[in-house]
Each structure stands twice: as structure tokens, then as C-alpha cells.
Amino acid sequence: MWDNRVTKLLNIEYPIIQAPMAGGVTTPELVASVSNAGGLGMVGAGYMEPGQLTSQIKEIKKLTDKPYGVNLFIPGDFRISKFDFDLAYNRLQPFRDELNIKEEVPVLPESKVDHVKFAQLLDVIIGEKVPVCSFTFGIPSEEVISKLKREGIILVGTATSLNEAVINENAGMDIVVGQGSEAGGHRGTFSEDGGDHLIGTMSLIPQLTEKVSIPVIAAGGIMNAKGVIASLCLGAKGVQMGTAFLTCRESGAHKVYKEAVLQATDTDTVLTRAFSGKWARGIKNQFIKDIEESQVHIPDYPVQNILTTQIRKAAASGNDSRFMSLWSGQSPGLAKDQTVKELIRDIVSQAEETKASF
Template sequence: MSRSARPAPTPDTTALPPGRFGELVGIPLPVVQGPFGGGLSSVELAAAVSEGGGLGSYGAHIHTPEEITALVARLRAATDRPFAVNLWVPQEGERDELPAAALAAHVERLRPSYEELGVRPPTAEDVRAWPDFDAQLDALVAAAPPVISLVMGPPPSRLVTEVRRRGIVLVGTATTVEEAVALEEAGVDAVVASGSDAGGHRGAFLRPVRESLVGTFSLVPQVADAVSVPVVAAGGIADGRGVAAALALGADAVQVGTGFLAARESGASAVHRRVLGTPEARTTVLTRLFSGRTARGIPNGFVRDMAAHEEHVPPYPVQNALMGPLRRAAAEQGRPEYVNLWAGQAAALAQEAPSAAAYLTDLVEGAVRAAG
């Protein structure tokens, strides 16, 4: 058998105790794969992590209700283990329609990029074509995945009622201690403590992002002291040392995003995966340029060239719709300078993995070694 044909190593699911979160969800390992939005998630990745003993996740915030129904069915067909589906809670003012003149000005700002990549600028109809959150929520609850996770805000009360009735585990995401307390009071079963180290979009909802940038290893013990539900540490965890440290600080489990993004099963483009684990990945910045919401990623040509416009781009989902054609074309053309290279502050540790199972094995073995 050739090296490439050898089966991937599987993690020892007895090496780390499942902890309170693992027992709550029904998984043997205290490891969650971070949910990626914008097409970076894949059924293959989520299923591989769940099959390996962790909790695979899928970010579905851009999906229509019909797509969410089909997605949960595909996940169930791919694994009989628990998995999570994630949605974004809308924030105030984000769904307000922009006047035509304002939208035209934002399109004009990006016109040189559209022309360079040879794509058609989005129309007003393209910008409006965004799934309704309430309809997404209804479809997701009806599909009844084992776990529903949310970012950007607390769960609506009707969601809490329905998940309890159906036996679905509900997870919320906090960037501060106050948000964690608010989520527990709203009725979530567990809280992800997402430190400012984390890649991708920031989920602050009680205060502005700039006032909610608490590092993971400062945030986790404070949240663990403040709430009674299980706490999942997220942000800046890419190897076994980070796993062991988070558990030692009071986390019941860890959520790893960037590391799994580097696995071949993820939906990340080849140009995105290639930069992870390199010296270039040692630097990350917070930017609104790709979606209209603040997110952490590796700076590239577009981020640097457009830095002066950070405060002028429209909010999500308008900016996200305006940038969508550019991101897709850049990934297809192998142009990393236009790709949203989401990554956390431990991205240089996130070596491209041959498989999610192999990476999960490395995480578990590394955590056991680090814990002594």
C-alpha cells in the first residue's frame, strides 16, 4: 500500500476525558471543530471530525431555509454521530436597505477590482437576495440537528422553547464575561468563550468589537467562574499545547477553527490553505472590508490597499454581497490578494493536514503530552 493510500490515524477517544461538554453533547473527545461561514465549511469535514470523536460543525448563515433542510439531511447521511449547525443572529441596522445612490457609490469604489478580476458587479437585487433569519431558524429547528450553535447574539426565546421540547443542545458564543452571563440567562446549554485571538468574524453583541477584544486565555477562566453551564474555549488553539492549556484554565472543551481549516476536507480554497502554517500567517488583522462585519484574517493586497476605507464600507450583508464575486473569482484564479484569508493568531501553527482525522489525532496526542 502506498503512503498516500494508508488510512488516516484515528484519535484515541479514551486519551482525554469528554468533560461536561462532551457528556452534554454525547461525544468522547472535548474537541469542537469551529463552524466556518461563507462556504468554508463542508459536510466532509464536519462528518470526519464527528466520526473521530469530536463535534463537527457547519456554518449555515448564507444558506436558504431549503438549503438548511437539505444540509442537515446530508450531515445525517454522512455520520450517525452528533454534529452542530451554526447560524448568525442579525444585528440592529444590518438589514436596512441602502439608498440606490449609496449602493452605487460602494460599487464604484470596488469597480477597479471587478474589472481586474473580470467579474460583473452585483446589482441591487443581488444585494437584497439574503436569507431571512427567522425562516432559517424555523428550517433548522424543523430539521432538528443534534446541536444548534449561534454567534453574534443571544437566542430568541422561541428557539429556546423549541430546542428544549425537541432535545436539541443549544450553544451560544460570547466574547466577554457579560455576554456569557447573558447567554446563560437566555437559556443556552453551553457557552463558547471566543477570545480575540480567534480567526474569522467577531461575535460581540453587547458592546462594540473594539471594547470586546479579550484574549482567549484571559477570557476562559473568567467565563468559567461566571457561568454554571459548560464552557468551550475558542481562539488561538491550534495544537495540543493549546488544548491542554485551555482545559487547565477551566474550559470543559476547546473549539478549533483555523487548524481544521487547513485540513483537506475543509471548503477553504487552495490559496487559503497554502498560507496557513507559514511565516506569513504570523500576522493577522481585524478588518470589515470583506463582509461589513469585523473579522480576523491574514492581511493581503486588498486589505492593505483598501485600509483607508475600513470605516466607510456598508454593513453586513451588503458589503458581503458586494465582495462575494471578487472572493470567488480570486479563489478560482489563484489570486490570494483578493481572498478573505480568515485565520486566528495561532495560524502559523496550523500546518496543512492530510486529513481532519490526522489533525484530530495530533491534537489529542499533543494535549496528553503537554498535560504530562
């Protein structure tokens, strides 16, 4: 049941990939536990500095000898004037006042900085001989793809539409993750506005598997064996799960964040640009509500993400979920407080029982 193109390509036992959630969720313990349990653990390195990634990889290697991977954000080009940047900063002052944050106006970001860091992170991945590298928010250059392939690194892309899946295949990706609109966290959209085409997993996956020849991984709202089996029936060769792993004990998610997900219902998540300037799905809280009601202009990613950094950090330090980014897929009601081993064990056993009953 589990032996297919993805398990062979990734050299794993089960086609279960832990979503590469950036921001501290994917601890070495989480990544290694998933890999040791037969899946593929992934480091969410989108916000990491090269030194941080190096340290985490070395720690993972101490905890497992199984395959694992690293995910990177494709850097984009952006422009914002000093006037608009300061205006956006000032609009967030009420939140800083609420949290007693004394912060100077951050430095106006430059897109070239992200491009330099991206290149440095790639060097770390090559130097540490990471077996799998995935990408979100776009496709790396032809030069980068060729360089990684020469090193024998398996490349995984992200698509939220058929067009994006075809772009991934044509660019040379080995695998593509089809991210349905149910998925938590940031939309992987790169060819259009992330809030425009919101295709559900059940609709997206069979369309991708009919049109692209590379293996498709299903992502979005998958939490248990039922979701895994449904994805395989739709033609996917595996699944990528985020929220299910986020509430596991090995996850680095803040305790208040985990509790918010565990208590959330099916109607509690929304798509928002409030925290980062990029469309993302999370549990609606006071910050999202206030930003939406104010109808203020939200600068694009990564500007808004930079401007809300201290707000999110202060809220986390104070265990205040009102102003934290609580990313979650649309099935939080299925999340459990359990270990990674228990999660994967239950998925495998229940899936095999279900298959045997067909």
C-alpha cells in the same frame, strides 16, 4: 481526562468542537470526519439557503451516526439609503476592473429577508432533528429558544466578553463559547463594537468560568494539544478550533486559501471590516491594504459583504489570493496539511502524554 459536562451533554468522546466556518469550508466530509473521530463537527450555515442546509445535513447523516451541529447567524436590523449603497458600490469599481467583473449594482438588501431565512433555517434544523445548534452575532428570541429546547436540541452561544457570556446564560444557552481575540474569522460580538473589546483567550476564559455556571468552550488561537490543555487548565470544559481544521484535507477551503494559511506567520493576521463590514481576523492581503489606505467609509454588515461577493468569487475562480477573504486565527504557523483523524489523534495522544508527565 476527557469525560466532563460538555462530553456528556453533547454525547461526544472528546471535548473538541470544529468551529462552524461559513462560506463552504464545512463540507459534509469535514463535519462527519470530526464527529467520527470523537469530536463535534459543525455546519457553518450562516450564508446557506434552507435547501442547501437540508442537502448538507442529509449527506452528513450518510457519513456518520455521531452527533453533529449547525451554526446560524442571528439576523440584525440595518438601514442604508440607495444613495449610500450605490456610493459604496462605486468605490469598489477598481477591484471589479482588476478582476474583469461585469456586474450590475446588486439589489439593495432588506433586513426582513434575513429574518425570514433565519426562521426557515430553524425549521430545517428542527425537521432534520439536528442535535446541536449554535449561534453567532447575538441571542435568539425567547420564543425560538423555548421551541428548540422542546425539541431537545442543545443550544450553544458565543461570547467575546463576560457581559455577553452572562447574557447567554440568562437567555438559556446550555453552553457558551468564549471567543478570544486571537480567533480567525468574524468576531461573535453582539453587545458592543467588535473592534473595541479585544480580550485574549487566556484572559477571557478564566473570567467566564468564574462568573457563569454553564460550561465554557475556549476558542481563539487553539491549534494543538498544548492549546487544549491550557484551555482546560483555565477552566474551560472544551475547545472550539477553526484554523486547525480549515487546512485539513476534508475542508472545503479553496486550495489557495489553505496554502496562504499554511505559509502565514504569527504577524500576518489583522482585524478588518474590509470584506464584510463586520470585524473579522484574516491574513492581510492587497484588498485589505487598499481599502485601509483609501480610508473610505465601509458600510456595515451585511451590506459590504454583499458588495464584495463577486469580487471574492472572481478572485477564488482565478486563484488570486490578493482579493480573497483569508480568515485565520493568530496561530497559522501551527497549521498542518493533514486529515481530521490525524489532527484529533495527535491532540489526544499528546495531551494524554503531557498529563501523564505532570
